Amino acid sequence: MGASLALALRGKVKSLHGVDVNPQHLQDAAHCFDQLHQELNAESLGTDVIVLATPVRTIQVLLHRMSKYAQDGLIRPGTLILDLGSTKRDITAAMDDLPESLLAVGGHPMCGKETSGPQTADGAIYDRARFVLCATKRSTPETIEFCCQLAEAIGARPLLLDAKFHDASVAAISHVPYLISAGLVGMVMQAVDQDAGGDDVAWKLASTGFKDTSRLAASDVTMMADIVESNREAVFHALDLFGAQIEQLKLMLANSHDLQLRATLEQIRAARKEWEAKYFKK
Amino acid sequence: MGASLALALRGKVKSLHGVDVNPQHLQDAAHCFDQLHQELNAESLGTDVIVLATPVRTIQVLLHRMSKYAQDGLIRPGTLILDLGSTKRDITAAMDDLPESLLAVGGHPMCGKETSGPQTADGAIYDRARFVLCATKRSTPETIEFCCQLAEAIGARPLLLDAKFHDASVAAISHVPYLISAGLVGMVMQAVDQDAGGDDVAWKLASTGFKDTSRLAASDVTMMADIVESNREAVFHALDLFGAQIEQLKLMLANSHDLQLRATLEQIRAARKEWEAKYFKK
DSSP states (O other): OHHHHHHHHTTTSSOOEEEOSOHHHHHHTGGGOSEEESSOSHHHHOSSEEEEOSOHHHHHHHHHHHHHHHHTTSSOTTOEEEEOOSOOHHHHHHHHTSOTTSEEEEEEESOOOSOOSGGGOOGGGGTTOEEEEEEOTTOOHHHHHHHHHHHHHTTOEEEEOOHHHHHHHHIIIIIHHHHHHHHHHHHHHHHHHHOSSOSOHHHHHOOHHHHHHHGGGGSOHHHHHHHHHTTHHHHHHHHHHHHHHHHHHHHHHHTTOHHHHHHHHHHHHHHHHHHHHHTOOO | OHHHHHHHHTTTSSOOEEEOSOHHHHHHTTTTOSEEESSOSHHHHOSSEEEEOSOHHHHHHHHHHHHHHHHTTSSOTTOEEEEOOSOOHHHHHHHHTSOTTSEEEEEEESOOOSOOSGGGOOGGGGTTOEEEEEEOTTOOHHHHHHHHHHHHHTTOEEEEOOHHHHHHHHIIIIIHHHHHHHHHHHHHHHHHHHOSSOSOHHHHHOOHHHHHHHGGGGSOHHHHHHHHHTTHHHHHHHHHHHHHHHHHHHHHHHTTOHHHHHHHHHHHHHHHHHHHHHTOOO
């Protein structure tokens, strides 16, 4: 996400610095940045804006360090810190605790890919994507406005949201879909294991419907586990709502309430179609 | 499915007859068949092979009528009846009860589309698709062999399966994915309704991950409800296995068993990737 952002910002900012502890990543990202650094020091931190583009937990660790770097004078007063993490409550809470000399805004561009790492960097992923921004105690109207302009400069659509509200929404439309997808694959694995024939029949019969419903199960586990672990509470709430929906469908099926089942499925179908027509970025 | 089969069989059989009670369907299917009929009578039933391509419940009704037609002499002895229904236990049981003068094989070509009706007929959908065949008390080795040849003639890959085993497998890889997908959309509908803001945020943030996981929820309800209702027992079993998988993931998440959670998700990811590489028809 960081290298992709650098590519999207090329020619629109004075200078782009890339920092990564992994030399291979630095090499892969060489075409994305003007300067590369392997360490956080006065040079690599001496920018107007610091963008944290790591997994959520690492962002929290880095924010903690930023306080120290600011105290040590490695970060200039007035520097803006923006992150690209997938959950926002814990991160904005950590941003609230930054020294008053710093500015900070929570960010989440909604344009994940199954791949990660700078070798697959692509500036176009931000095109028309929602870019969620969450204000913190270290935000000013000007910093929010600046972040909106940054999002628009890379073709994204900024959306100002409360962090808690953001986390509840992404639990429902992203984290739970991932867990459902994983649970589905786990279920078929078990069903295949139980086959008397041992002939992998379920795998052989699975087609495009299964492919789409199970696609998220192939996501990068380090990234996704980090995300769901940092959003436990909201994920549990959404999973409970999901479980209730499945129970409701099951009950109608068990009691042969066929008309009620069909009416419910028609409502769901209409909502899904309306979502794709009205909200989905083509 | 019936009109698509006719298109795929064009030039490979002597004559193709299409029967539908709906005059509009007949008109839409005119390019697929040599002759069109609006009724089941001596003329439309006087073929070597009768293919039943309707929803599962209608197939059961039609099979019941076939017995009467055979007794009335409208169907010749030795006529082969093949169906294209999505579940096979109830249908093969009904085929077992056909008069001994008839031949019957249960069929399920695994190439569903979200659309239905002859106006979207497409002979290419059978290309490389699995075509499940289930023997009945009215099958002979020759009829099975004939059905395999028919499947191969349209480019499909025949797979001989026990009906009960077929139904358990499709519950896991098709019917439960549909219900999961519907439950997911129902959950987001509820989450959006609960939003204090009333700003449809969850719908706005939903992106490609949600799109794929929820795609099946937009399937034709009449078709899918008919399918799950005709496969209740196997669907409940697969839903129970799925529920247990979700509970297991939830427990690991609740108890912060992060390493165990990641190891489980990695196994699932590997299985999903192996399935796509090894079994999925590209």
